[in-house]
Amino acid sequence: xxxxxxxxxxxxxxxxxxxxxxxxxxxxxxxxxxxxxxxxxxxxxxxxxxxxxxxxxxxxxxxxxxxxxxxxxxxxxxxxxxxxxxxxxxxxxxxxxxxxxxxxxxxxxxxxxxxxxxxxxxxxxxxxxxxxxxxxxxxxxxxxxxxxxxxxxxxxxxxxxxxxxxx
Numbered sequence: 001x002x003x004x005x006x007x008x009x010x011x012x013x014x015x016x017x018x019x020x021x022x023x024x025x026x027x028x029x030x031x032x033x034x035x036x037x038x039x040x041x042x043x044x045x046x047x048x049x050x051x052x053x054x055x056x057x058x059x060x061x062x063x064x065x066x067x068x069x070x071x072x073x074x075x076x077x078x079x080x081x082x083x084x085x086x087x088x089x090x091x092x093x094x095x096x097x098x099x100x101x102x103x104x105x106x107x108x109x110x111x112x113x114x115x116x117x118x119x120x121x122x123x124x125x126x127x128x129x130x131x132x133x134x135x136x137x138x139x140x141x142x143x144x145x146x147x148x149x150x151x152x153x154x155x156x157x158x159x160x161x162x163x164x165x166x167x
Contacts (some may be wrong), residue, residue: 014056018063027054030051045083069096085126098140111137
């Protein structure tokens, strides 16, 4: 059996379940993302496009999209039905450590080793805001209101101001 049929050809860096728990995505050091059927364990898709290891994956709340973060300093947004890369987001100056969709799936946050969080409009791919954290984040998630991020360094207020507010 080939490495592809068994799974990733190297170590897995991150996993995420779809919100309906039907699928699982895995991010790998081999620069790929795999989408798995959670019940059968069958690999449904292998997503290729990153040039360095993939560090984080997350499904949108409607499970129609998947975001992947990579050591290549990019974020990719994928269509989970077709496996097509819908857009590649550029803006971080160092590798991207974590990604999170807002609860309405309209925004995507990406955290990077460059000590920033970038908030992206999922439809246009435009960066809406850059928050300088002064520290690198290893995880991030939106609260249900979209007004805060929960992170490994505390809660960050999302506002129109570029100033960082950590609670």
